[in-house]
Amino acid sequence: MTQRRGEHGSRKTDDEDDVLEWVDQVMATVAAEVRRRRKELGWSAQDLADRCEEIGHPIPRNVIANMESGRRSNLPLVEVMVLAEALNTPPICLVYPVGYVDDVQRLPLQDPTSPLDALRWFTGEETDLGADDDMLRYFRAHHAAQERLRSARRDEEYARYHAKTAPNADRKAEALRSQARAAEAADEAESRLRKVRAFIRQEGVTPPFLWPDIEAAIESPETDSDTIEENDL
Numbered sequence: 001m002t003q004r005r006g007e008h009g010s011r012k013t014d015d016e017d018d019v020l021e022w023v024d025q026v027m028a029t030v031a032a033e034v035r036r037r038r039k040e041l042g043w044s045a046q047d048l049a050d051r052c053e054e055i056g057h058p059i060p061r062n063v064i065a066n067m068e069s070g071r072r073s074n075l076p077l078v079e080v081m082v083l084a085e086a087l088n089t090p091p092i093c094l095v096y097p098v099g100y101v102d103d104v105q106r107l108p109l110q111d112p113t114s115p116l117d118a119l120r121w122f123t124g125e126e127t128d129l130g131a132d133d134d135m136l137r138y139f140r141a142h143h144a145a146q147e148r149l150r151s152a153r154r155d156e157e158y159a160r161y162h163a164k165t166a167p168n169a170d171r172k173a174e175a176l177r178s179q180a181r182a183a184e185a186a187d188e189a190e191s192r193l194r195k196v197r198a199f200i201r202q203e204g205v206t207p208p209f210l211w212p213d214i215e216a217a218i219e220s221p222e223t224d225s226d227t228i229e230e231n232d233l
Contacts (some may be wrong), residue, residue, distance in 0.1 A: 010216040022108035026095065027067075027075050027182040029104065033097040037087040051197055059083065138200050142208055145193035149214060152186035194218055 032141050045068070049061040059079055064127055066072040084091035096104055096119040103112035104122055120126050124136050159179035166172035197207040197218065 011109065019108040022105055025105060027072075028070060029097065030075060030094045031067050031070065031072075032230060033094045033100065034064070034083055035098075035208035036100065037089060037094075041087070048083070048086055055085055057080055057082040063228055090095050092122055096122065135200075135203065135205060138203070138205075139208060142193065142200065145196055146211060146214060148229060149186055150195055150211065151191035152182050152189055153213075156186055158182075159203065169188045190217060 034048075038045070041047075043051075045064045046061045048064055049059055052059040057078065059082060063072065067075060080094055081091050084094050087094075096115040098115045098119060101115055103111050103120045104115050106118045156179055159175050159182055162177035163172050163179055164176055193214075200207045
């Protein structure tokens with residue numbers, strides 16, 4: 001990034017130059033990562049073009065070649081998405097290839113940062129989210145609660161099996177304690193998930209789909225739907 005402070009009026013020109021430079025850098029990073037992943041798979045540009053066509057959004061071989069060589073002047077988002085799918089990687093990893101570049105520039109006029117920090121900014125994983133990001137936090141809390149509930153249920157089932165098949169009284173007692181702890185963790189996760197869904201509904205938004213093995217317990221009309229404090233999410 002360049003931020004020259006010469007004679008009066010030059011700053012605007014310099015900023016405009018920085019914006020253009022940043023655009024070129026973003027495109028060059030994506031192009032280089034597409035080429036690296038294509039080579040890693042042992043594919044030719046035609047192989048990648050064929051895979052894009054299979055996905056349903058053809059990107060001709062010459063377009064891919066021009067992009068990788070820097071001769072292409074634009075790179076639509078939809079093509080980044082299709083190329084990522086074709087190369088079996090998340091789209092964000094083409095923009096911010098963690099581990100394969102030392103630093104990236106998130107936006108023009110900003111200092112470079114690590115690819116991981118830029119990726120976390122792009123996906124909203126930074127902790128300093130603003131008020132407009134509340135629903136993202138709610139949905140993440142919902143997903144985390146579902147994961148905890150399913151994990152606790154697995155642990156409970158595992159402990160129940162070991163209690164039934166324990167070779168002696170001590171091992172059985174240990175398994176029963178593990179089962180009780182897992183059952184308590186499942187109850188807590190179930191309660192949290194129910195409350196998170198109630199909170200989302202209060203915001204006028206439809207909660208995410210529940211996994212089939214969880215839906216019956218969470219959506220039962222007899223279950224408690226007290227709200228959860230926003231700071232707890």
